[in-house]
Amino acid sequence: MSDDSHLLPYARRADFKVARANELTGADRRFYRFLEIVPGVASWATLIGIVWASIYASFFAAYFIIAFAIYWVLKTIFLSYHVRYNYKRLKHHMELDWGRLIERFKCDDYYHLIVFPYYQEPQAVLDDAMKGLVAANYDPKKLIVVLAAEERAGTEAVAQAYAIEKKYADQFGHFLVTVHPSDVVGEIAGKGSNVHHALHNVRAKVIDQEQIPYVKIITSIFDIDTVIYPDYFNCLMWHFMTAEQPLKSAYQPVPLFTNNLWEASAVSRVMAMSSTFWQMIMQERPEKAATFSSHSVSFQALYEIGYGQVNVVSEDSRIFWNLFLANDGDFEVVSLSYPIAMDAVTTGSLWGTIKNIYRQHRRWTYGVENWCYLVYHSTKNKNIPLRRRIVASVNMGEGFWSLVTNPIMLFILGWAPIFLGTREFHATVLSYELPIMVRNLLIIAMGGLVMSSIISLSLTPPRPEGYSRFHYIVMALQWIMVPITMIVFSAIPGLDAQTRLMLGRYMGFWVTPKRVQ
């Protein structure tokens, strides 16, 4: 019998780490299955509804589209305002000497546990991640580094971990290589199960043996392509020490996909920077945020929920919702507004890059599974204030719905009444003014892209040798692709993911190959 006395009361529930409806029984199973169907139905109903309304209620559809286009412009202004503000904060944070800022705190007894799960990434990627840690302005002896390999990746991939251990182990306080066994019943192969295994091992082999209090460990779960900026741990420490509830907070940096930005194709750069901008927006709206990709959290908090789930695809966000629910809603995201560098998706060919970006975003947007999880548990955990449950559920649901429907409505279905409308509609001024109005509003909304272009250029790493200045022009102009990338790499993969969930064709974890081997 497993000892779950360390778990928070809500985390002891048998269904606490449910991933799919088929893991439940009876009414719970039916309810969860219903929730899995809702996002897909909502998105499809919206899109089909627009087409239907265009044919049978053209005037209503036209008014709706005008309202939606205005909403889009204002949303662009709203989000751009947040990006611009966070950009200033990010730049400011990058200029601060965080080492001096944390001098006033007593944090000598704190440790940073850094977990790097990986699969078959090239040695250079692992090497870069370690170099980032070595170069950090932080006492390396306070770092516990875990390189979490996958058995299923093969002996060569595992051997890489030991080679890295041999090279870097003596530079850190502790260094541990873990090998996550393959084909464990109840797990899906992926980052979540690997991290879970690594955390178990490091607790047993390092933390408990060294008798380090869990509350004194800040855990950073980093994608293997994460290269930290030198003051990351100082910045993290400052925010930890100044947080209202340090143990009940997750710390979210801003991922800059700049490691290989110069080698990446324009479409990859746009998607990478778009993801960065979205995270910058969320940095200014932490109450609406969940953790994403590489992030940090107290080990104590993780231990209290039995670590993250081993059976979900979007484990980076799910861990936040696990913590949120287990702590009865008393858990939040703290924005670091400090960058970490990661890889943009690149492969040897443009088509390969496009396919991988699509798959990566389909995996990300499969995070809609978290909505089912949140709503399901919101009906179970009455200790969470009702308003908080509703707001969190509605925010997340609206986010996934708009991710899928908004680009398609704006750039494709916005014209539907013109092509599908009734004869009576076609004879009206409204029919002719609609495309002009929508076009003009979109042009105004595109103004946000100018700002995106400027900010992205300022976040671009220095130009390496062999790249002409012409690349800067391409990098500035690449943003005109946004209407297409929003549809191809956000809306369609999102719809794909929601449809799979709706049909019960559950997705597995797919490792994004980011750098050319």
Place this chain on the structure above:
Amino acid sequence: MPQEPQIIGMSKRRRNLFFWTLVLVFMFLLPAMIFYTTGYRLTFDNDTQTTVVTTTGGMYITTANLEVDVYLDEEQIKQPRLFRNAYYIQNIKSGQHRIVVQAPEVHTWVKELPVDSHIVIEAAAFNVPTTPRLRPITKYVTSGGSAVYQTATTSEAIFGTATATNAYVFATSSSVADFSINPEYEFVETLFGSSTATTTSVFSQFLRDMERFRFSSPEEQNISATATAPQIIERNNVELLSRGLELYAVWRGPADNVPFYFCVTNSNASTTAYRYGQHVADAIYATSTATSSPIFLIDDQTCRTEIKLDRLRQDVYLFDFYPGSSDLVLLQLEDGLYVTEIDDRAWQNIQPLYQGRDFRTIIANDIIYIEENGHFFEIIPEIES
């Protein structure tokens, strides 16, 4: 060095303020935009020195020729086109408006149409060249593709008042060793060789058939009826046919898809006559009681199923759709080849494409070929941009 970061996260109050400001902007913009897109405008009335809300309509003009100027009530339209070949003219007060589409070296297209508030009225303009443009098709061509005329005559004699669009040479020698056979010539020659077209007036043919029909026996009548079935040409559900001594364009498709010029806004006869012309009102109200070609209602419009084509009181030797169009008709009349629109609102614009009395015309593969004085030509109905 500061002890704390100087830029803290955006406060919730600030974000809320910004959010609700944008909500207010939305609440203001939405009705304003809806009013605007449905045709309402704020205008300043000089007489009363007040700002008043007026209602407007629009015109949607497609042009077959891209390089044209469009005028509304003598004022040139400078606003950008909606599409390459389409003008959407906004902010037109309700009433009768004159639209002119013109360009150098093409015939001018003019129409007077009624504009109603909130409604856009459509029209399709066309402009054929004032000087006919011919592409010579000769039996032989040079290695460079130029047409070869084996004659000592001058180009004026061959092309008359028309201009040639392609290079051609004269060969005074009968030797053709330096030239190659033009397969297109053979094709066109076959076309004209196998056709009896355009030597007899459509109406003469009709009258002759009627005469024969009158004196024939009942058995012969059946044969004749079959033999003299009126020529019908169909494209996109529009049929061109001769009936009696007139030509008609008849809509055979579903009512919902009837072209705009078959329909007029519902009103009484006098209003229809004022808005679209007496002939349209007559046609609408004459056919309203007919059983063969009844009128029908779509939304707030009354639609006919047939429109009589203007033949300038001349005999028709050939009629067919203008290449690539089911809104325009090609007519070979006594004094030349004409293009006319089916749209008879206000009047039918009819423009000469090629003048002459002794030439034959064939349309094949959407190309207009003529044969005159033993020479073959293709008529190029457009001016290159």
